[in-house]
Amino acid sequence: MYTGHFGIALAAKGIDDRLPLWACIAAAFAPDLVISGSQIVAGIPQKSIEPLVSSLPGGLMLALLVGLMYKWGAKSTWGSLILAGASFLHVVADFITGRAHLWPGGPEVGLHLYRFEYADFALESSLVIAGWLLYHRTLPKHKQRTWPAWLILAFLIGLQLFFEIRPLFLGG
Amino acid sequence: MEMAMSPLLVLAGVLIPATVVLALDAYLRRQT
Numbered sequence: 542m543y544t545g546h547f548g549i550a551l552a553a554k555g556i557d558d559r560l561p562l563w564a565c566i567a568a569a570f571a572p573d574l575v576i577s578g579s580q581i582v583a584g585i586p587q588k589s590i591e592p593l594v595s596s597l598p599g600g601l602m603l604a605l606l607v608g609l610m611y612k613w614g615a616k617s618t619w620g621s622l623i624l625a626g627a628s629f630l631h632v633v634a635d636f637i638t639g640r641a642h643l644w645p646g647g648p649e650v651g652l653h654l655y656r657f658e659y660a661d662f663a664l665e666s667s668l669v670i671a672g673w674l675l676y677h678r679t680l681p682k683h684k685q686r687t688w689p690a691w692l693i694l695a696f697l698i699g700l701q702l703f704f705e706i707r708p709l710f711l712g713g
Numbered sequence: 714m715e716m717a718m719s720p721l722l723v724l725a726g727v728l729i730p731a732t733v734v735l736a737l738d739a740y741l742r743r744q745t
Contacts, residue, residue, distance in 0.1 A: 543726070544730075547730065547731075562734070562735060562738050563731070563735055566727075566735070573723055574724070576720070576723070577721070577724045578724070580720035581724065587720070680742070681741075681742070684742075687741070689737045689740050690737075692737055693734055696733060696734070697730070697734070
């Protein structure tokens with residue numbers, strides 16, 4: 542899943558306005574950030590780190606860590622639960638659009654919706670729209686229908702569209 | 714995101730859109 546994770550981040554912000562949006566985005570992308578960060582910074586092979594954070598137990602552990610970090614930093618139990626949920630939903634969502642190990646060393650399963658671009662686009666755009674609808678209520682009333690608010694929605698849907706058709710430009 | 718992508722591409726694919734969204738959010742919450 543790609544921009545669907547942004548939809549989840551926007552929804553987290555919409556559920557609790559006190560959460561910083563950057564923290565919602567970081568939590569919603571936590572597994573990807575850990576995997577790519579470990580590869581870039583520590584040179585850990587993707588095959589080693591990926592099952593540890595993208596499997597169900599691994600995703601649960603990472604979500605727990607995300608929640609504890611926010612609880613430690615911001616002292617908000619409700620906020621930490623929301624962020625932990627956003628982090629774990631990343632793993633669940635990736636089982637829908639792709640395939641991942643159920644547990645480290647376990648079978649690789651998933652609906653692999655990426656095979657069907659239209660379905661993937663429909664699902665991820667729906668998540669973005671749902672998240673944006675929750676998020677935009679947190680904006681000041683007179684800003685909710687302004688162009689920057691709409692631009693967030695249009696930008697994310699446009700990005701997903703590019704993600705689906707990128708093989709036309711980038712090959713592969 | 715697809716895990717077959719290079720880590721730099723994955724990171725850029727998260728951080729660049731996140732920056733755009735955060736900038737627009739900051740603009741929307743700016744006191745006028």
